[in-house]
Amino acid sequence: MKLRSPLLLVTATCLTIQIQAQQTIGQVRNYRQANEQKIMAEYLEFLAIPNVTSDTVNIRRNIDFIKGMMESRGIEVKLLGGRTPGVNKAVMGKVTVPGATQTIGFYAHYDGQPVNPKQWAPGLEPFKPVFLTAAIENGGKIISDYRPGQPIQPNWRLSGRGSADDKAGVMTILNAYEALVKNKTKLKHNLIFLFEGEEEEGSTHLDEIFEEHTQELKADCWIISDGPRHVSGKKSVVFGVRGDVNVSLTVYGPKRPLHSGNYGNWAPNPARMLVELLAGMKDASGRVLINGFYDDVIPLTVLEKEALANIPDIEQTLKKELGIVEPEGGGLPFLELLNQPTLNINGIASANVGAMASNIIPAKAEAVLDLRLVLGNDAERQVKKLTDHIRSKGYHILDHEPTDAERATYPKLIRVSDGTGYNAQRTPMNLPIARQVVKAVQSTTTDKVVLLPSAGGSLPLYMFETILGAKVVTVPVVNYDNNQHAENENVQISFLWEGIETMAALMLM
Template identity: 30%
Template structure:
């Protein structure tokens, strides 16, 4: 059945790329107030594209910021419902002088389409719209039910998207969420990202005397806030790099042999990385590779320290106050509030005599994981292998994409992240492009994915 879709994609390729170019001409820069009208225009263009493809109930829904575009096709009773998430907003194109061609005048060169938003995320999102069109025009139906949730604030941290999802949980309800907004390992080697780390950020303030004191009059006789803070921070790690905060690792799930092998396949050349960074050695938890430490293990990093006189020269005082900021990356199934609690207990137990220490919470985000043996993940992997001729690598993301965790938690659905971009495609930089080999192969892969999902029993 998917062969007829392959033929459709080939026959309509030029028309599809012309339509994608029209999409890319809209400067939907969400970060710049002067482009608010363009962002709105792009939302309307996206809605019209969904309608032309055959989606129903298409709406441009308001938020406190830029709107969300919704559409659906729900005529496959008993079949899974897939929610496609993407974003129509783009990064600012600056610096303009580094672009070889204007950022919002798409250019095709060497089978690559150059424009801001080409790979992040209009090009990858556009494939799903054409997928709906191809199914309905060649088959008159689809093997799954489909919903779209396309936001306009991803490039400005999706501030209003989580509350939108919570408010519209019933409208967005689905058996799986599918996202294509991440890169492959390299050209010809697809990847499925199955986990993202969460995050907490805290500020620790240590107070000694009620003011900075003259070191000639008080030095050696009163506690020093900077000394106390560094002693407290030093108690949080062991010499081998492991976190010494009691309870920090309690909820961490061990990596399976299959996960470790997959991460090894996606791993860095550690010696080359060490040289590129100008380091004498890499560092971290014993027993784990660099890629495991930076994607599958939790961390506690001191990201800044301040106290005493910060100007040029030396002011000989005993600081009365010192502050440190800490960021922790969390992995499934750690909970931000639990890690904040164990960190606060550690601070209370290890604060040096003569000073007070207070912790203030500032950032919080949950980690996310979809098991790689979930039937929907297996269907995605098989679809990649069918088209690309190689099995995809299952990877973890070391950073955080809060909206992914929000979808998984509020909709109680697995999130499948199937990227078709490449790391070298200059997303967020001048001369962004989308390699059209992956546009062609991506359409075929997604067609097979939906076909396989249609053969998967809900709740299997």
């Protein structure tokens, strides 16, 4: 009897597994196509619930809605909180599979950034989701004659706060699971679903939740569904995120606003002082001038640098779309800059402008800085570098409103307040579990999956490693031009549908 080559047997086995995976994804797609109206109706209802993190009444409505979504899919649900009372609960679901040896966790957040409805385009409201023919910035129009039951075009956009960031993660994960169950697909792994309600405020109590519920949240790998796919539109797997910490600055001038004619050239102007201070933190190319700002960065590995080199170049596309002639960075590539720490001015304010402007010397000037951290940076250490720099410019730093005695003693007063911050995280790309994730995502697309060592955005993923002891990989599902955190937030429908397939493949990896 002629024996078959072991290599041929392995090849045949791999081919069989690949065919089975493609068949399963086909079944998920068929289920979604047959149930698009039901899926979208539920999502529209979900998006209509305001989800600003600090709005505790509506956050509770979101929790109840997600709980209902999970229970209707047969998922065992538990609300998780930490030691601090009154915080937004995380919604956890668990699916136990007999004989499973691995547990895969899926994370998304349901809370959203604050909104200013006046900044949204005419006809759009943050919590009244509507379909658009395209992005508003590209001439998209509201599809006002849409009625439930009519076909939903995959190139349409759905507007609304949270439509992309990050209720899309909740929606795609839970509908992926439902599609597998309805198709009677045999699951291989135990599954954990975790939906957080404080991510947009820095996941202030996530460490408490993890510490209180460590055993319940034990998993071999956590899949994070947040952020956008690559600018090229190709599916992505991201192995890390930057850390983040915000710092508020207030420079003080006279105790009350003064007439600029009567006091100009004599009374110190805090707006000018703050602008001068901020301008001295960066050079003309955008490189941070604060001493030691880049010193503790852990460089990318050879494998990570190779991954960057293989990513499609999208800089020209972005420059044209955003109207940028010369980016910051001194000519360094876009992706290389995303793997460096940053100092960004989120906002600056002092007195009034426009129709409300008046000829005054303001009493104070304020700014909020956003420090993005990469692997090797520590949030507290990075903030200290900033405060040391401020002191070097002659400022006396306060943590309170200045007293009369302090005003009489120090010529330059500044209040510095830093918010909750967290460090960066990066998972090695060559780990077996990381390769499993890439293989699963690749099974859902004919395009080459884009592999990113780190995203430019931030999530508290270091907590998954340091507290839960788990590996973390991010698999984003939404379009890059979604206006997350800004007015006119939207998601392209086709990305939601493809996201359901991606999440289903990951549950079966």
